[in-house]
Amino acid sequence: MTVSVSARANRAAATAGARPVQDAAQCPYRLVLEHVTSRWGVLVLIELLERPYRFSELRRAVGRVSEKGVSEKMLTQTLQTLERDGLVHRDAKPVIPPRVDYSLTGLGREAAEQVRALAEWTKERMADVEAAREAYDEAREAYDEARQGCDEARALNPRAS
Numbered sequence: 001m002t003v004s005v006s007a008r009a010n011r012a013a014a015t016a017g018a019r020p021v022q023d024a025a026q027c028p029y030r031l032v033l034e035h036v037t038s039r040w041g042v043l044v045l046i047e048l049l050e051r052p053y054r055f056s057e058l059r060r061a062v063g064r065v066s067e068k069g070v071s072e073k074m075l076t077q078t079l080q081t082l083e084r085d086g087l088v089h090r091d092a093k094p095v096i097p098p099r100v101d102y103s104l105t106g107l108g109r110e111a112a113e114q115v116r117a118l119a120e121w122t123k124e125r126m127a128d129v130e131a132a133r134e135a136y137d138e139a140r141e142a143y144d145e146a147r148q149g150c151d152e153a154r155a156l157n158p159r160a161s
Contacts, residue, residue: 035082036085036087036111038078043062044082045108045116046115048112051103052102054101087104090102
């Protein structure tokens with residue numbers, strides 16, 4: 001009899017009184033959350049809030065807000081994933097040359113508005129985040145220096161340990 005890792009983990013968690021571990025099949029919302037909050041998913045959703053885009057336009061728009069532009073492969077994968085989740089609509093028109101437009105569905109617009117609100121909050125609170133990072137770095141540096149001093153003292157006097 002084979003027992004899955006998550007089944008073993010669930011038994012161990014139950015024995016310890018903790019909540020059971022759930023894998024991706026049991027928590028599909030986690031996958032959607034990963035898709036929506038992925039590096040390119042966030043940028044694509046926010047851009048599509050403004051208007052529908054053709055692929056190359058969307059690639060340029062996303063490239064303007066990221067340090068490195070998004071590759072065609074990554075943008076294609078991101079759009080396909082968001083389309084599968086029901087967030088993006090792909091409209092392929094049967095013309096020559098082919099024309100494909102991407103837009104948000106109602107569900108996608110709702111998700112994109114939430115993501116944009118988080119992005120705006122982050123932008124507004126960046127000074128606080130930077131101050132917290134600086135305080136953390138200073139405290140960490142002081143701790144590391146103190147620890148290094150203790151280690152050096154122990155090395156000089158091994159019997160005192």
